[in-house]
Amino acid sequence: MHRSQRHLDTNYLDTKYLWRAFYCVCIFHVAWLSHQGSLPAAETVPPNIVVILADDLGYGDPRCYNSDSKIETPHIDKLAAEGMRFTDAHSCGSVCVPSRYGLLTGRYPFRAASFEWRKQALIEPGRLTIPQLLQQHGYRTACVGKWHLGFDEGTTPDKHRRLHGGPVDRGFQSFFGLPASLDLPPYFWIRDATCVDLATNRIEKSNTPGWDPSQGAFWRAGAIAPGFQHAEVLPKLTEAAIEQIAHYGKNQRNRRFFLYVALTAPHTPWLPDARFQDRSRAGLYGDFVMHVDHAVGRIMSALEEQAFAKETLVVFTSDNGPVWYRENVQRFGHNSSGTFRGIKGDAWEGGHRVPMIVRWPGRVAENSTASQMTCHADLMATFTAVADIDLPTGAGEDTYSLLPVLTGDAANSPSRRTMITQSGRNVLSIREGAWKLIPVLGSGGFLRATKVAARPGEPSGQLYNLDEDPGETNNRWEQHPEIVERLTTLLKQQTVAMPRTSRK
Ligand SMILES: [Ca+2]
Structure with a gap:
């Protein structure tokens, strides 16, 4: 035998025996762990958690919530068909800022020290957030989208183009997105804690003829980063969420992740991609909701492609009610608030009763509904229970777990009595x-x-x-x-x- 051939064969044999030995060790290790009771049964392995938070989407917009909706929402409807649809779910506030505070901290926003998001970071240092808690227990965490909970520097980055007190200082290991709403200057992108490009240019305000000044492609005049395009924001955020899921698929697959996707839509400016223009029967707004629905579908597809869909709990919801006036209802025969009174900002149900769907294959019954009264503050205790974590004393004082509702455990119904x-x-x-x-x-x-x-x-x-x-x-x-x-x-x-x- 040629020397090099023998050398190869020897290597091959060595490798073969090494693999066999490794295999035996693994088998023994698994058997031993099972015997010790420390290997969790398959169904008790905590899931990945993805929250998709739409911005200003009304209770009456998705078809699965309103059969009379003039907007087709096949991807949101599919989520509902595969999971549980809550009919009495609420944001903690009727506008973006208090709503987000309540969701991420598990406490009512009126307990916050301040709402002056233009001046300071609103989540107090040391205040436990969902991503912090999950990260402490091994989850990888990422935030994509709209923050709108302030930074220490307000909206003006420091001399190193950094902003402190934002997502990466409040429990997220990475962030890509915007400081606040897409109609509020300054307009610029942030990656982790760094401003990608400073808002050194200026843009005039935008409005759409035929719509109220607070609707259509509305944005306020102000500072903007060179090259920043409002119409690119929803597509870019969708891509960023997909890339993040792909990253999790390629790296440390066995570690769980928590991904918070806070879309900037269908909040103003309404800028549907050309594919959705004139597709709905609710005008520009309806077209933009269809674009949002498409984004939800793409994020779900990314979970499928990375083989995460079966082991991921997905929550889809909205941060508050819609900007949809009585004349819009009359014009289009579409009520974004469904049968409820009021719109975004209101104390009436239309301000804060929102769609909320939870998909968790194998644990949450398909095509189910829950009439349990709940609000976004309950997500903290729910995720804590799902991940089998103890909620530390003093954290999330207004949160109640929905796990018994999700798993149909009526004997353990949650204890929320008021909201x-x-x-x-x-x-x-x-x-x-x-x-x-x-x-x-x-x-x-x-x-x-x-x-x-x-x-x-x-x-x-x-x-x-x-x-x-x-x-x-x-x-x-x-x-x-x-x-x-x-x-x-x-x-x-x-x-x-x-x-x-x-x-x-
Ligand atoms: Ca909002």
């Missing part, structure tokens, strides 16, 4: 069962009738029974003084002096 939501004008409303108390008259939002002064002899607030009157048209304040008193007391017990806030 407080915050309107765009910081009116706090309280729910107890079917009863909802809004302590003022008016919408609590940005429309003319924000807070209406009571005339002599009129009730000073609003009380509704949502089981009988989900559209909040029949004020029961005067018929049920005992309920008004009880809910007022419950609300006062929970709330403290609220910080001054900025509107958006």
